[in-house]
Amino acid sequence: MISRETIDDVKNRVDIVDVIGDFVTLKRSGQNYKALSPFTNEKTASFYVVPSKGIFKDFSSGKGGDGITFVMEHEGMNYMEAIRYLAKKYGVEIKEEAQSQEYALQATERDSLYIVMNYAKEHYKQRLLHTEEGNGIGLSYFRERGFNDRTIEKFELGYAINAWDDFNKRALQEGYREEMLDKAGLIIKRDDGRFYDRFRGRVIFPVHNLAGKVIAFGARILTKEKDQPKYINSPETEIYHKSQVLYGMFQAKNAIRREDSCYLVEGYTDVISMHLADVDNVVASSGTALTEEQIKLIRRFTENVTVLFDGDAAGVKAALRGIDLILKGGLNVRVLLFPDNEDPDSFSRKMGSTAFKQYLKDHTQDFISFKIDLHAKEAGQDPIKKAEAIRDIVTTISLIPDPIKRSVYIQETSQLLRMSETVLLSEMNKIVIGERRKKDQDRGREVQEPPPDFMNEPPVTETKTDENTMVQLQERESIRLLLNYAETHYDEQRLVDFMLAELDDVEFTDPILKEIYQGFKDGAERGEVVDTMYFMEHGSAAVKGVVAELTTPRYEASKHWPEKNIFFPHERELLHDLAYTNVLRLKFRVIQKLVEDNKAEWRKATTEEEQEKHFTIHEQLKGAEKELAVILGIVVNKG
Template identity: 85%
Template structure:
């Protein structure tokens, strides 16, 4: 186990803005930072980082916590993995206690997979650089491609010996279990029960996650064996889901953020060749169809994508498919098609670094111009094909989530095609409304578990907050006040002392809020200060998320309201006395209403007259208490 001293040292060194900034493009907002959510697809930023409190809160997904929590959520790491990652980032020496050997034997499968993949990476690197076959075949191939030593090291390229079990035998000798090698997708089981190496006789392209850990491999064969595919890739594992990964993102993320643009290509060598041409903000879908998760991954770093594709028919088809998906993901799209017969790899080597970068700058076009030019060549003077082309362009525009962007693109299309804007707008609205109606119907069917072959249904499902929900909202407000103002003065005492005394007999109904409230009570008994940092240190994941939510201010009144328009909005601290007092009354009021509701149910189901009398008396007492609280709050309740 990692020692307590190491964990404390890591926590002391962590700068939450620095940590999250490695994964998300943060923009300053007053004293805090905000960004588009890295956990969901949204148009308006709802992800906030509060440096003063060392917390983040994502209002779209509900996730929240400290820097360690973020790394765990974002990278899918365990607590130990996150500590090790941050220790490496901040150059903290990891010290382990006497149980470290026992812990390693009990390591989770996920931890073991990372260890095995790292071992495989080192093995393939060693075979590339220090074996006769690796240097004569693998390294020679990379040299022919123009890959220098720095590039080979940057992408951790390797080679797998063309032998049935070179890797498997060596791994077993060094103590790795065959079961884990199989789960990692590094070996394949034969019919006779024995295993052989998956990637034998191929150059190796490691695939990294955003933290730089190897999670998969792509492998290219160099011989012309007809029964073997040119490329093979790692299978899906617990740590590798190909639809969520883009090759080269680890090496490109900082450049993408810096350039505010991401070049999207198809293959491993395309990415590496563009790095050689000093274009580092590039990633690849690795020959697979682009996915929504991959689009979300790009959006963490930029909203601008330039799609680069081959100029042949297959490349054009892939470009069209990719454009629509990127547009649907809310990103801004530009396109570049290379001359027929060329791809980013071959063209960059042919042109040289300077000329290649200039070509990218001069020949990139917006997706509308690209589609118009493409359809113009295909349609010729055929009016039917022209109409189909226009409808295709409008359909692409309809996929854009932002209505303002849609409107701008419609205007541009109108000018380029010399068509009335209202005609294009009408067609687009029909498509948008049709898609929305279909989504609503699909959602209704899913909610009601209606089979696909049943007739369409229309569902109206208004929601109403019940008394229990009102109680929890008031409990939430109580904890918000405590978390933000516990040490502030309330008359001649602290706010925490006032609220704990007033709520002494209150039993919180929400389990997470109850846990937070109990921590305040326990802290008061020990004479200790319980604050946000305490919960980030000791709280469960649910507590951390809720504390981050309750202590993160999502909206702030503009200073112009008071300076320019003389509209004065008081700071909460100025009215804290009234807020706290009213909150206590409202919480008790809602709890009385909840007790009344529960008692009425028991009154209705009373088994005999004695039981009826008992609950009737309780009802009268509760209604009297409700009336008294309502008078104090200045509200009217039904009799």
């Protein structure tokens, strides 16, 4: 167990902008920062970071909390793993205490997979550097490609001994369970129930997540065996989903953010060779077809992508597929096609660092000119093929979600092809409208065609009444005021003292809001200041999420408004009236709910005595409701 002293030291050093900035490109918005959600595939920014309070809030997914919470949510870590990660980031020495058996048993399968994958990484590194076979085969291969010691360490490259159970045998000796090695995809079960190593006689390329943890491996064979694929990769596990990962992103993310640009290549060695050529802002799809999740991952750090592809027919086809998908994801795309029989790996080694970087700069094309050049070669003088090519180019432009960018590209295409802009625009609009109609029809079918067992489903009943909803909305406003202004001066006391006294007879109905309110009450009894950071320290995950949401401002006044004589009071200036009115409104909503609850019980009454009791309660509640309504200026019915 990590000591309390270490945890406190880590918390004191955490800079939430610095922490989240490792995973998301943040843009300043007034005193705060905003970005696209790293948890959902959104088109407009709804992810906010408030440095002054040390919190983030993602209004798209509902997640929120402090820097530690973000690392846990984003990387799937538990609390202690997140502390270890941040301790390493900030150079905090970890002091540990004896771990109880009960805590050890609480380790999840996910935690165990990370531990196993880290062990495997160290095993393969040891085999590469400290065995005769690893040196003679694996290290020689890396040296031939120009990989130096720094690069080998940077990407944590390794080698798997060409034996059926070298890894499995050693892992078992170290106390790892075969069941977990199997779940991690490191060993494979035979028909007879015994296991053998998945990776044998291959150089190893570890795949990292954004936090630098190894989640999978790619392995390349160096011999020419006909029955063996060139590359084999880890299977999908709880911590590895290949459609959501890009090789080299951990090593490239800072450079991508710094350059505001990302190079996209195909394989492991392409990435590493470009790093050797001092081009660090590069990632690879690792031989798999590009996915929407991978594009979303790039978009966290930049909106500018340059796709680098081999100069052969297969490379061209892959480039075209990739361009369309990237454009659809809202990114700006440029393309570079290498000469025939060349790829980023071979070409960078052949040219050297300076010449290679200059080549990238000089030969990168806009996707429009790339497609026009490509189709011009294929179509020649054939008018039918020319028409098909133009329609294909317009179809690609129609995929761009931003209508302004679409219009600009249509203008550029019109100039390059010397065609009427009106004709191109008309064709594009047909495509866009057609796709829209198709989506609407698909959505209609989804609604009209319920699953086969739909009719057997029990009817859904609404459990939350309107009165409950209104009460909880007012409870929420009460908590918002407390979180933002608890220590603010209110008459001769603090606002928290006023609200706790006025709401002493009110029982909160929402369990999370109730927990927060109780935190304020307990703090007042102990004489402690309870604020946002208190709940980030002591609150549950649900509490942290609500606190982050209620203390994160989504909008800021324009700094140019005062120049235009546009002024409005800050909420703090209206706080006296806001707090007083809120207390009255909450009590008013509680009474309305009690009225409805009493009516429900009244209807069930079977004796005259019970009916008389509920009638008396009803009259008292309606009297209180009327008094509050008069103060608030609300008209209520007499029922």
